[in-house]
Amino acid sequence: TPADAIRNFCIIAHIDHGKSTLADRMLQLTEVVDKRQMRDQYLDRMDIERERGITVKSQAVRMPWKTRSGEGEGGDFVLNMIDTPGHVDFSYEVSRSLAACEGAVLLVDAAQGIEAQTLANLYLAMENDLAIIPVLNKIDLPSADPDRYAEEIAGLVGCEPEEVFRVSGKTGVGVEELLDAICEQIPAPVGDPDAPPRAMIFDSVYDTYRGVITYVRVVDGRLQARARIEMMSTRAEHELLEIGVISPEPKSGKALGVGEVGYLITGVKDVRQSKVGDTVTNARGPAEEALPGYTEAKPMVYSGLYPIDGSDYQNLREALDKLQLNDAALQFEPETSAALGFGFRVGFLGLLHLEIIRERLERESNLDLISTAPNVVYDVTMEDGEEIEVTNPSEFPEGKTRAITEPIVNATILTPSDYVGAVMELCQTRRGTMKGMDYLSPERVEIRYSLPLAEIVFDFFDQLKSRTKGYASLDYEPSGDQEADLVKVDILLQGERVDAFSAIVHRDQAYHYGVKLAGRLKKLIPRQQFEVPIQAAIGSRIIARENIRAIRKDVLAKCYGGDISRKRKLLEKQKEGKKRMKNVGSVEVPQEAFIAALRTD
Ligand code: GDP
Ligand code: MG
Numbered sequence: 001t002p003a004d005a006i007r008n009f010c011i012i013a014h015i016d017h018g019k020s021t022l023a024d025r026m027l028q029l030t031e032v033v034d035k036r037q038m039r040d041q042y043l044d045r046m047d048i049e050r051e052r053g054i055t056v057k058s059q060a061v062r063m064p065w066k067t068r069s070g071e072g073e074g075g076d077f078v079l080n081m082i083d084t085p086g087h088v089d090f091s092y093e094v095s096r097s098l099a100a101c102e103g104a105v106l107l108v109d110a111a112q113g114i115e116a117q118t119l120a121n122l123y124l125a126m127e128n129d130l131a132i133i134p135v136l137n138k139i140d141l142p143s144a145d146p147d148r149y150a151e152e153i154a155g156l157v158g159c160e161p162e163e164v165f166r167v168s169g170k171t172g173v174g175v176e177e178l179l180d181a182i183c184e185q186i187p188a189p190v191g192d193p194d195a196p197p198r199a200m201i202f203d204s205v206y207d208t209y210r211g212v213i214t215y216v217r218v219v220d221g222r223l224q225a226r227a228r229i230e231m232m233s234t235r236a237e238h239e240l241l242e243i244g245v246i247s248p249e250p251k252s253g254k255a256l257g258v259g260e261v262g263y264l265i266t267g268v269k270d271v272r273q274s275k276v277g278d279t280v281t282n283a284r285g286p287a288e289e290a291l292p293g294y295t296e297a298k299p300m301v302y303s304g305l306y307p308i309d310g311s312d313y314q315n316l317r318e319a320l321d322k323l324q325l326n327d328a329a330l331q332f333e334p335e336t337s338a339a340l341g342f343g344f345r346v347g348f349l350g351l352l353h354l355e356i357i358r359e360r361l362e363r364e365s366n367l368d369l370i371s372t373a374p375n376v377v378y379d380v381t382m383e384d385g386e387e388i389e390v391t392n393p394s395e396f397p398e399g400k401t402r403a404i405t406e407p408i409v410n411a412t413i414l415t416p417s418d419y420v421g422a423v424m425e426l427c428q429t430r431r432g433t434m435k436g437m438d439y440l441s442p443e444r445v446e447i448r449y450s451l452p453l454a455e456i457v458f459d460f461f462d463q464l465k466s467r468t469k470g471y472a473s474l475d476y477e478p479s480g481d482q483e484a485d486l487v488k489v490d491i492l493l494q495g496e497r498v499d500a501f502s503a504i505v506h507r508d509q510a511y512h513y514g515v516k517l518a519g520r521l522k523k524l525i526p527r528q529q530f531e532v533p534i535q536a537a538i539g540s541r542i543i544a545r546e547n548i549r550a551i552r553k554d555v556l557a558k559c560y561g562g563d564i565s566r567k568r569k570l571l572e573k574q575k576e577g578k579k580r581m582k583n584v585g586s587v588e589v590p591q592e593a594f595i596a597a598l599r600t601d
Helices: 019-029 047-052 088-099 116-127 146-157 175-185 310-324 351-364 417-429 453-457 460-467 507-524 564-579 591-599
Strands: 006-013 060-066 076-083 103-109 131-137 198-207 211-220 228-231 236-239 242-246 250-252 261-265 279-282 301-307 331-337 341-348 369-371 378-382 387-390 401-416 433-441 444-452 473-483 486-493 503-506 532-538 541-548 581-584 587-590
Touching (some): 006 019, 006 116, 019 076, 019 175, 060 175, 060 242, 060 261, 076 175, 088 116, 088 198, 103 116, 103 146, 103 175, 116 131, 116 146, 116 401, 116 473, 131 146, 131 175, 146 433, 301 310, 310 331, 310 351, 341 351, 351 369, 369 591, 401 417, 401 453, 417 433, 417 460, 444 473, 453 460, 453 473, 460 473, 503 507, 507 532, 507 591, 587 591
Parallel strands (some): 006 076, 006 103, 103 131
Antiparallel strands (some): 198 211, 198 279, 211 261, 228 236, 228 279, 242 250, 301 341, 331 341, 378 387, 401 444, 433 444, 486 503, 581 587
16 A cells, blocks of 8 residues: 555543444444444453453554545545553553554543543644544533533644534444544655665564564565564564454555554564564664664552462462563562562552453452552662662661652643642642643643652542542653652561561651551451560661450360360361461461451552
């Protein structure tokens, strides 16, 4: 296909605003999928995506379209729709998907208005000079208020309210006009067809049968089947076993030229060898310079993952290995905890990433897991100048420190104006610094804050939702590190540290954290034959203390000597209970107590 007839676009939308439904209509109208094969959310392949209604991995589909005006190329176009993950945790993947497009459809629910994540992605698209086509969706809903939101969007995009398209992905109203507009308003890709090939990887997924399938957008030159190709960041060479387009199933072909979007298969088995953002070129006669924008996706949040049943450890390792084939951003290493046994320290892009991985482990590999409270990465500079990266609070160094830094994010919150006070109060208590505020309309406000990431990873989002009756939305992006007055709080049982409960917290919150956990454990740990002190400490300084009083534990006492079989049953029951006990020093703690203490919150 000549580049002039190609239109590469993505759909920027908040979760639930109807991206998958609109994509379904487009697949139908372009006759890429016929009525018989059609099912809802055709492109959302992973079970978890369909159930939770989120798109985790991006996809690309090629669709032919003939415009009714017939202008330009006789009206015959090839559209490549590149799906973008909508969530902040995957912002790196979002920006790679945007870089593969010349235009973006900004899709907004006509009953809801724009949300913070959409806003962030819109700004990203505008920075990338993408043509923006503003669209209000769900106009069939009785609660739709397109006039009001057209005004809001026009203000953001810099167009007239009348230029905002009005569609319904559900009924199909306006979708043909939208497809025409994509052909007419989005520029054709530009590239040098005679240069050595350069193609950008915007996604790569692991397939059990085919190995890694790499999605690319060709910028210059041609990528040919059977050629030897090179990944420019690693200089790794592979043979191009197959090249083709997705429409909507893979169709192999001979080559991909300038502006085309498609897939490659090289037989590699691990997505880390085919990284999002990398440039593919020919091994013989390679391009001189890689395309801009390759950065490693770095974990922002760490958590310990432990099997509740210790004998599942090996299964957990295998399951993590398997997921890593598909997720270059997932990192893990073995870890042991006195309280929880053998497990793994796992690095995630953010909280949603953590939740998704955990759920996939439990669901696809049938594992029962417990995760420790998530923490961010701290950089500690010791008195002697040594620098230590701490990804696990229990590894926080003991000696004198000169400085500790923590990651900071720029957060954008959209809220109805009634809740501005409540949102600001929340951000202030989370050590936030206000950066700015804009009214999108008299009723809706964009508030910008600089906040420590650690303050967001706990329950910030839940708090935000509950303080705004669910109306506020949040987005954030990393903005470097900042020094902070942080301390490690340990929890001690009879003088022994319980590693799973060590936490790095701001000095002002240390006391509160210590009291809360000591109190919680007191309720959960059964009484022992002796008194057990529970203490919270910063270094050797005790900041909170509770006591579990001693008990003489005689389960047979209440049987009055009579019923032998009942006695035996009780003894067996007690033995069974013991199996799941963990010893912290001489204190026996049921694993359930640790699990419950970690679960609450
Ligand atoms: P996504 O999260 O952006 O992919 O959104 P979905 O396409 O999964 O849609 C979210 C919900 O909105 C689903 O229940 C859809 O049935 C519904 N929906 C999507 N488009 C429309 C529309 O145009 N009109 C109405 N009434 N509902 C819609
Ligand atoms: Mg979707």
